[in-house]
Amino acid sequence: MKIVKLVTILVVLFLMAILWSFSLGNEDQQNSDIKQEQRGTRVAYFASGCFWCVEAIFESVNGVEEVISGYAGGHTENPTYKVVGRGRTGHAETVAVYYKPEIVSFQTLVTVFFGSHDPTTKNGQHPDYGSQYRSIAFHKTKEEKQIIDKTIKRLNKDVYDGKIVTEVKKIKKFYPAEEYHQNFKRLNPEHPYVKKVSVPRLNRFKHKFPELLKKRKDG
Numbered sequence: 001m002k003i004v005k006l007v008t009i010l011v012v013l014f015l016m017a018i019l020w021s022f023s024l025g026n027e028d029q030q031n032s033d034i035k036q037e038q039r040g041t042r043v044a045y046f047a048s049g050c051f052w053c054v055e056a057i058f059e060s061v062n063g064v065e066e067v068i069s070g071y072a073g074g075h076t077e078n079p080t081y082k083v084v085g086r087g088r089t090g091h092a093e094t095v096a097v098y099y100k101p102e103i104v105s106f107q108t109l110v111t112v113f114f115g116s117h118d119p120t121t122k123n124g125q126h127p128d129y130g131s132q133y134r135s136i137a138f139h140k141t142k143e144e145k146q147i148i149d150k151t152i153k154r155l156n157k158d159v160y161d162g163k164i165v166t167e168v169k170k171i172k173k174f175y176p177a178e179e180y181h182q183n184f185k186r187l188n189p190e191h192p193y194v195k196k197v198s199v200p201r202l203n204r205f206k207h208k209f210p211e212l213l214k215k216r217k218d219g
Contacts, residue, residue, distance in 0.1 A: 041065055042101050044109050045072055045138035045171045047092035048117035049125030053198045056185040057116045057205050058097045062214045063104025068096040069184070070176040073136050073167070079175055087130045094136070096174055104212075106144055110151050112212065113137060116205045119155070120163040127197065138171040145170075 048054050051069035058067045071079045074090025084091050097109060117125050117135065124133030137152075139145040148168050156162045176182075184191075185198045206213060 040100065040102075041098050042106075044097045044099065044106055044144075045094055045174060046097065046109070046113045047073060047094040047134065047136040047138075048113060048119075049093070049133045049135075050128045050193075050197070051093040051095055051177065051181065052184040052194065053125075053201045054093075054095045054116070055183070056198055056202045058095060058109070058112065060202065060206065060214060061099075061104060061109070061112055061212050063102075063108075064097055064099045064214075066098040068098075068176050069181045070094055070096060070174050072138065072171060072174045073169055081178055081181065084132050085130075087132055090131070091175075092132050092134050092136050093177075094138070094174065096176075107147050107151075108212065110137065110147055112205075112209065114151060114155060114166075115208060116201070119152075119166040120160055122165045135166040137166055137168050139168065140171055 046054065046058075055067045055069050058064050070093075071084050071089070071091040072094040073092045074084075076083065076089035076091060079089045079091050083089055084093070099109065114137075119135050122134065123129050123131055137148045139148055145168065152164050152166065152168070156164050185194050185202070188194055
């Protein structure tokens with residue numbers, strides 16, 4: 001009986017530790033978002049294929065202050081690029097988009113998200129395939145979820161014939177990727193992937209949404 005009680009206590013303590021860790025992760029995310037909002041900047045999270053491409057697309061949008069590449073949507077703590085690439089962490093390559101809401105709305109960012117990738121492909125965007133490249137629109141609030149859901153409903157009716165497979169998930173924890181992934185397109189213009197995939201994808205987006213782009217500074 002003593003052994004049974006001891007095992008029961010250990011199991012309870014283990015479950016409590018998991019819940020505590022989960023709570024801390026949510027609290028960290030909430031504190032980060034609150035700090036950004038206090039500075040007049042909000043943050044939105046999206047996954048739509050290789051973050052080298054997605055980062056460059058959102059950075060071209062007027063009102064976006066900064067974009068950070070990272071990982072979200074999974075169950076593994078402190079994931080790395082190598083581990084996420086194996087497709088077993090549950091995470092997808094994700095970007096955190098820091099934006100000025102008085103210049104660009106969350107609805108516009110959702111439009112950018114759906115307008116810059118194929119939301120009907122379940123596991124990735126050509127030429128990148130796997131669960132780590134799947135399509136996810138993250139939300140922090142009920143209002144953001146409503147915007148995403150309404151957009152999906154409209155696009156399923158008007159464009160995609162009900163074939164959108166994008167996941168809609170509440171953001172729980174965002175893990176910034178390794179430093180060498182940040183600003184990858186800008187810092188590595190001669191990289192074969194950048195030239196063959198990132199730049200063409202960015203140019204397609206720019207051609208499709210010229211009204212959303214940042215104005216080029218003279219000189």
